[in-house]
Amino acid sequence: MEQLFSQIFVGLSIGSILLLVALGLTFTFGQMGVINMAHGEFIMAGAYTTYVVQQALGDGATSTAFLLSLPAALVVAGLLGLALEALLIRRLYGRPLDTLLVTWGVALILQQLARDLFGAQNVEVKSPGWLNGGTEVLGVGVAYNRIFIMVLALAATAGAWFVVSRMKQGRRMRAVMQNRQLAAASGIGTAAVDRRTFFLGSGLAGVAGVAITQLGSVGPTLGQNYIVDAFLVVVAGGLGKLRGAVIAALVLGLCNSLIEYWTEASLAKVIVFVLIVAFLQLRPQGIVAQETRGLA
């Protein structure tokens, strides 16, 4: 029983990480339809931002540095996203597969840049004192850093939800997503909306990067470990659907950890993939589907 609780906790923890890394994609991929393969590198940029802020403030201020790096990473990754959108992605509108490949090229360049700036060796980010250690819930040991990630995922999701459904910017975003021409004709500056959407989505990747520094060391290829999973979450959840992404992330996390418990890590990964393909057979639109008429 305790074993089961422990696996569920691990699953929720994996799920919250998946949610964090996929959240930004629900904007860039889901809302704008842009497959940004450099999203993983924006996560990496967020992680290195944490490292830089910590180095700059010195050993005495680990806690302050960590909290400060959340907004800092949001801005750094967001600006990277803004530059990518303005320089390349905007020119590739209507060419989704080419966008995918071009952003992959950008990802390679960013990885090498990180290698040249910070060295090929991984760097360590120190945890603030209050994230060390853990407690016991229902007889299961839970680490504080895992709880922190869950809380952060929750907060980031709530923030994203607020922007999309309660703010003017969010309404415009949805308008542009549903009918670009009509939105443009109604006086919405679609280019500006695209820029903001991309800033927000990329910035969220940076925030995810901060959280990931608490799980291990930071290296140039950190983002590559998350990118495929993040895309699967968005595809399985239904494009541009926050609710779908939340459900998909948690279900995938739980599946991963429970199947791993019954079999082993390498098989679990394969089984989860097969489940996703099977699920897309039943619901090609993902968990939360947009109702449309005509050819989708």
Added chain:
Amino acid sequence: MSALLATVRRRVVGPREELPARIAFAIVAFLLIVVAPSMLSDFRLGLLAKYLVFAIVAVGIALAWGRGGMLVLGQGLFFGLGGYAMAMHLQLAEAPDGQPPAFMTLTGAEHVPGIWGPFESTAFTLAMVVLLPMLAATLLGLLVFRSRVRGPYFAILTQALAAAFVIFLVGQQQFSGGTNGLTVMTFFGLDLADPDDKRTLYLIVVAVLALVFLIGRQLVRSRYGRLLVAVRDAEDRVRFLGYDPTLVKVVAFAASAGMAGLAGALFVPVVGIISPASLGIVPSIEMVIWVAVGGRLSLAGAIAGAVLVNYAKTELSEQLPSAWLYGQGLLFVVVVAFAPRGIAGIGEWLRENRGRLRRGRDATPAAATTVEEGA
């Protein structure tokens, strides 16, 4: 007599408009079969063999992606299926009769594991090298294309598949050799350390590449090839012409998978080892760069792209490793964003513009611009 000559000429040279292509084919064949083995050092010839193996994968990608609009980001999976099938057979052939291969005896295994068993047979292995990837692709294609998963979604699914395959291989160390992969010394009686035998292996690779190229060319030029382009550009319209787009796409996807499997099987003796490191997400997407650089719409361009990009990689990554990685990224960005027809496009562009100069202003603008896939 003259009638006979005419027949012979038609058979060998073909219609007049194909003459330049056939001459080019003959020149390249001459360079690869006669000139390269006599001019290049054993080491260089081995590298060229590797590039040509990659070119076999590239032909398949040009078919599926360039013609069919299916961006295959998981060719590493099919490459690996062919490669591992071949490596298993070669390892069993090298091991003493009835004994498990060397890497297994190190961990104390005494019997050949069940899934390895059938690969003792040469015929079975040679069939599986092509059929296993084709079967996997057919199954995946039937499932995925039928539920109308396409464009980037399909690309991401194939990528995830390659990632899952690598994780699986690493995890199943007792069967797969884990991250070390499988190493081979001989190839059907050829000693892979012997320069003469390596030369023979090189010629086998050239022959297989030529065969794959001709198969790909036949596919592209047949009605099926046109149908594939039609599906790429307007899948729903094809459906209302009475064709099932799912089957059309599955054929191209399976063909490209079979080519990747064949390449994987040749990669094993040429390089001497197959491991997860050459199959994952990154190697799979590199395969797409070769085709992007060479020209996704041209099979010959894809071959040229595979050879040139890999040559550049060998040369640059030794001397300036950092510069190569930037260069590779830039190559991706520049070619895909600004020159989607790649190297092959340069020739076409020249030909079109020469035509435009001659014809004056009423050139046909739409003839050349349909590179982008229907998403």
Added chain:
Amino acid sequence: MSPQPTPPRAEGDPAIRPRHPSDPPQTPPEKAGEPLLRIRGLGVQFGGFHALTDVDFDAREGEVHFLIGPNGAGKTTLVDIITGLTKPTTGSVSFDGQQLVGHKEHRIVHFGVGRTFQAATVFEALTVGENLDLAASYRLGLRRLLRQPRGHADAVVEALEVTGLADEVDKSAGALAHGQKQWLEIGMLLAQGPRLLLLDEPVAGMSPDERTRTGELIRYLARGRTVLVVEHDMDFMRRFADRVTVLHEGRILRADATVAEVQADPTVQEVYIGRARDDRNSAGRSGAAAAGAPAASDDEEAA
């Protein structure tokens, strides 16, 4: 700018000259016989909105049957259901005794039903000849598809001549003028030898001259086949229709009538004249809404 489209070759053929309003009304040849297309009790809903309700519809061999009605009347939806693109909520569609509902789009083509789309869709990367050849080859198995084609099949040659595209055979379809694309699409249908052709707004965006030629082409197609035409253009209908069915708000307003009967029908006039008046008062889309057709279900969206 774009080359002047060449007229269909069949112009001189008396059998396909445009109908003149003063011509005696044509009685369909097999009025008594079993209709080729028989639709009963058809209904479809999109998330609570009734796009079609209780539609009965017959079409016989050899007739040009026009399907008219204001925007949102459900004309395209009806075509979508016949061709398998949309699944009906209730009702049946039988074609030559064969039930079509539940079959996939490409199977329905094999039964002998072909359609065009509002926005002409041809394969722009292929030549005109290749487009027609592909259409004509739809019954070939994979083995024969893998051969390299040589020459043109008779069906392709006929389609080239009838559509007047013989001179453009090696031209890329993407380089054709708008009207020529429409003709190519119709030619592709012809090359398939279907028994029922569904044309969705075949003259949209065409010049008066091109309309006449398209009408002649349609009359040619109707020999030995059934042609169902969805159209807004009343003048075009008057010139080329044998029978007319009027749809309004997803229901049949007037079934299987002659042009004269439809023109004399006060309820049809109400729908159209009411609509015309609204169109004058408020512009386009809102006019349709005022006539009772929900703007959201505009026919264009279903295409």
